[in-house]
Amino acid sequence: MAALDRNDYLADVGLATALFLAVRLPQPILLEGEAGVGKTEAAKALAQLLDTPLYRLQCYEGIDAGEALYEWNHQRQLLGIRLAEVRDAAVTETDLFGPQYLLRRPLLQAIEHPGPRPAVLLLDEIDRADAEFEAFTFELLAEAAVTIPELGTIRATHPPIVVLTSNRTRDLHDALTRRCLYHWIDYPGPGRIAEIVRRRVPASSGPLALQAGAVVTRLRTLDLAKPPGISEAIDWVSALAVLGVERIDAGTAEQTWGSIVKNRDDLELVGARGAAWLVGGTDG
Structure with a gap:
């Protein structure tokens, strides 16, 4: 937890333990939760912590395997053929399908x-x-190896630490979930939101960040199509700081809704509820 904290990621004991086990076992970890709770940031903070x-x-x-694993650089291969023709040199398949013509995508780069x-x-x-x-990605990661027909099998000397994230737009297959460590990241309360915002927006004051956290928490109680997440809270406080706002009132909220409400129907719902209600009772 302290190491993640030093990398500006606030994790509770459960998440810190899950990430620790993902590194030490090693075993893939599946992080689930609503959009904007910090799943992607957890992986970024872990990489910074490990200096990797x-x-x-x-x-x-x-998305297909070519975009995830590798592709051949056909334009460079054609250029190689033309250069060989100019030099009147023979071109073999081995020449055209060497490592220098390989476009490495994230899975192969990690391996x-x-x-x-x-x-x-x-x-x-x-x-x-x-x-x-x-299914393709998990089978590949379980072996930490890939076979490229023209080059042979490439095995990882240091199998990657795998972090999967999901917003639960669909259920994942049991074959994947039962092989992963699992952690659900809850949406934080106003106090924790304020802590995160203060780290990301140093120019903001503590009271402003706490008030913004409380407003965003209230917004999430409405039946919104796209409830605001932590990233929207950060965007909002950044905008307020640029405007020199030190305290959020109804007028300020109405003028800056575009930083946290990103859907027209949601904007109408928020407007009908009223900025005064959302901002009221958030001081202290």
């Missing part, structure tokens, strides 16, 4: 990392990818 590279694969619907510490590999929002891709 972070390789991030942002998952999305339709090839030379150490001395293993890299941190972040599979961000794995729930956005389809089930087939989910």
Whole structure:
């Protein structure tokens, strides 16, 4: 917890223990929670703590192995052929499919990392990818190796520390979840939000950060399509600090809703509820 704290990440005992075990066992760790609770930041802080590279694969619907693992640089291969023709030199398949023509994507970069510490590999929002891709990534990571037909099998000398995140847009397969450590990250209370905001926005005052945390917490009690997360709280306080605001009142909130409410229907719902209600009772 102290080491994460020194890297500006505030973790409770449960999360710190889960990350520690992910490093020491080693075993993939699945972090779940609502958007904006700090899942991605946990992986970044872990890489900083270990002084090792972070390789991030942002998952999305339709992502395939080529975008996650490797591709051949076809343009460079064509250029190699043309240069060989100019020099009247023979070009073999071995020449064209060497390591210099390989485009390494995050999974292969993490496997090839030379150490001395293993890299941190972040599979961000794995729930956005389809089930087939989910199965492909886990099978690959379990072996910490990949076979490239033209080059042979590449095995990790330092298997990566794997962090998967999910916003639960769909349920992940049991074959994945039962092999991972698991931790659910709850949305923090106003006090913890204020601590995080103060670290990210040093120009803000403690009372402003605490008041903003309380307002965002109240906003999340409404039936919003996109409830604000910690990142929105940071954006809002950053904007307020730039404007020289030291205390949030109803007028200030209405003028700066765009920093925390990112959906038109949500904006109408917040407006109907009234800024005075959301801001009221947040002092102290």
